[in-house]
Amino acid sequence: MIQKDSQVYIIINEQGTIESFNLPATEIFGFKQEEVKGKKVDILFPHFNFHLLHQEDSSAFETLGVLKDQSITTFQVNCSRLLLLDQLYFVLHVETAKEQKSSFNKMKAELKASLSELMDFKFALDESSIVAITDQKGMITYVNDTFCKISKYSSEELIGKSHKIINSGYHSPDFFRNLWRTIGNGKVWKGEIKNRAKDGTYYWVDTTIVPFLNGKGKPYQYLAIRNEITGKKRAEEELQRMMSKLIGIQEEERKKISRELHDGIGQNLYSLLIMINRLRTDSNQQFIEQMETEISNIIDEIRQISWQLRPSILDDLGLIPAIRSFVNKFNEHYGLKTNFTYKLQRRLDSEVETSIYRIVQEAMTNARKYAKTNEISLSIIEGENELDIVIDDHGVGFDPKAKRNGVGLFSMEERARSIEADFQVHSQINEGTTIKVKVPFQ
Template identity: 60%
Template sequence: MRNTDEMKRSSAEASDEATIVVNETGVIQSMNENALQLFQLDAEATGKVIQELVPGLNSNTMKQGVITQHVGRNSNGQQFPLFLRKNLFTINKIKYALLILHENTNSSMPGMEPQKVLNELLDMKYALDESTIVAITDQTGKINYVNEKFCEISKYTNEELIGRDHRIINSGYHSKDFMRNLWRTIANGKVWRGEVKNRAKDGSHYWVDTTIVPFLNDKGKPHQYLAIRKEITEHKLVVDKLQKSIQELVDLKFALDASSIVAITDKQGKITYVNDQFVHISKYGRKELIGRTHAIINSGFHPKSFFKDLWKTIGTGEVWNGEIKNKAKDGTYYWVDTTIVPFLDGQGKPYQYLAIRSEITKRKRIEEELQHTMNRIINVQEEERKRLSREIHDGIGQNLYSHLITINRLSTEVNHPLLEQMLEEATELIQEVRDFSWELRPSVLDDLGLIPAIRSFLNRFSESYHIDVYFDCSLSNRLDSNIEITIYRIIQEALTNVRKYAATDQAAVTVRKVESFIRVTVEDKGKGFDREQLSSGVGLISMKERARSVAGEIQVKSTPGEGTIVVLEIPT
């Protein structure tokens, strides 16, 4: 009773429709009043099979919710057309089918009225034509229909397309196998999807994302095809450019990996990637490097200020260039010319760093040998200057002084006008010899040190060339002899350039101890010169070699009309 009541409640859900409940074997369980009227029955046909009322109906093969057309037979044996829809439900784990029936009177089937169906089809066609490129061909591929979008993109008229096949827009881009596979798919009644490159009437090319749907006859064979296309030319161009860009990046990476030592670190400096060249030169395994910082290859050669400047540069998003001495796993040293490029996020902050290095160990070895040779030349030169200075001072100078004494003694005994002339000439020669000896190597530099030597030189310089030189020094102790000689010679060279080129009567020399280095500046407010003339005519090469001999650096800055400043920095 409970099952019967529930079935009747299920039937009542569509009380304005004829309903029949059947079990899985098709046996009728209940019928509502509308169903009895439809089949002209006086009482329910409970216990009968549904085929007695609807011949040929198999309720098990019907799809749920799908409307199908059948023929019904009433109690008088008369047949009439029916529309049926099946809904499934379960009572006490037993499955039943609720059959909803409508007599086909062209007006009784809700949602199936011919005009409504026609309107829906027209709306669908309109929406399709507005949004997509549509064509219909027969089973041989001849075009039967094209919409306006097809004509618009192909640049052919409707008359030029109807009756032709799609070879009229074949671009020749796709292989024969591509087209053969397409036709094999749709000829077998299957939908084909893919991207096709076509050619318009004016010779331009365009891409379409294509879906071809076969329409099958009652024998399951295609009798026509509906092709729905969406233009994707711009999309393909973007994809092609992206693919080319990716390929270029792949090629660049290959070239970079083949020619350079490459590493990528995160913003904390931890290594996230190294190439084979890095592994080879560092002699560390890749697993030993990933997750570590570059401290693993730190040689200890560079001061902390060197790396502080490096991180300050890249931390602000700027590229850093320089030469670094590293230490490999086996303890050997190698030099690399390094460029570190920060990768910036949307806020302009570095989120990782790309380091590209080239090994320059051999070059640095040659440079060191050349520098060593240059240092030896400078030292030999200074020693020779020192020797000549003493020989001139102690030899020629003493002899001239003896001659001066002799002339003085002679002038007291003999009165002759030539003796006074000889006395003047001997005095001038002695002074010139002393000046020449001083230029070669002032003895005060060796005997008393840098500061007295500079003061003595500046006094002589001011008296001889009438240039007032302001001098300020904060040094209290003597320096290494090579550093003292370097500072003295660069001041000497810089002031010589002031005398020759600056056209000024004032200059300033400053010597300061700043943190871990000595800074020397020679400044004037003369006429200055153009930066393009920086490498010639100002003795810069000589000063740079002097500075390099004691691991120092020198900079010369000048602006026409504003003067020149020479800055020397030597680490201590």
């Protein structure tokens, strides 16, 4: 019997003479190699038109073959040309019809098993995810039942349309341009998208879009796999609202304390100072001067606390005057140099101005305490769609991966999140710390 994985091949020259007859061939035809070598190939395939091989580089055909016991069998022959030392040879790869059928049946069984496995994967994916396929122009060609269920559209309403049909209007055109640029270049895109269902309700999906590439490496269709995260996003939004409310309450308390310090204790101390001045002629002059000095220091200290809690200039004149005032007092009080550059021609929402002011205040305070630096750079520059804030302390830096016990960075991050700003910290040991905040204009 011929071995299962062996290949039967016969090599003939340009004249149709057999040059080589391998062992599997001897087993299937019954001839020994010395019995056929040097003889015309007709001894094996009497009806074979050998001259046709000269017309094509390779060919496949079916022909009758004669075995040594004179029995006749149908063979499938695949022929390829071989040029060796300027001599042309033909390599005949031979299979019996029985072998071919067996190979076909095996292939059919493997294909059936693969299809079954593929259907299992499809079932699992359909049960767990929202699936859609689009062509290279973005037109929907397939949606699963889960997609229809969450979007509240039927498959007939979706197929042939683009995903604009579920566009919520939440994301900017740049968001989708970046998405299409990524998948158009054959790369996988991942992100969170807010969509709108047919009934007008909104839902969030965690999305992965995989491009399918043709032989030239260009996408011909896209597979989008989504998982609903509406509950998660609602929880995040609720947390953000709570943080904004908490920050608002904190600011109101600061205002209240500031007014009380200024209008209550401050006024009382002023009255006390006036009384001491009246006692100058009747009491010990040196003692009175000492009391006067101490009370003056208390007044200055209360003013400083009041200024730090809530500068009235922030409410009256806006962000840039308030920060300029803070920087001047900060430099004077602590002996630091702050290079402040700015370009802002508009007033921002009160909550936004307050959050930016607190972030700058916290960042500069941290730099003074921990950076071991004499110089700080601060820039607030208005762009087309956002306000860019950069604080660079030129100090000793820190390891961002190390565990932090303070709440300074956390406070800044939360304030940035409350106004939907992007907050980034870059730091290296002995190379300083840079804080970047990008505040989108509403």
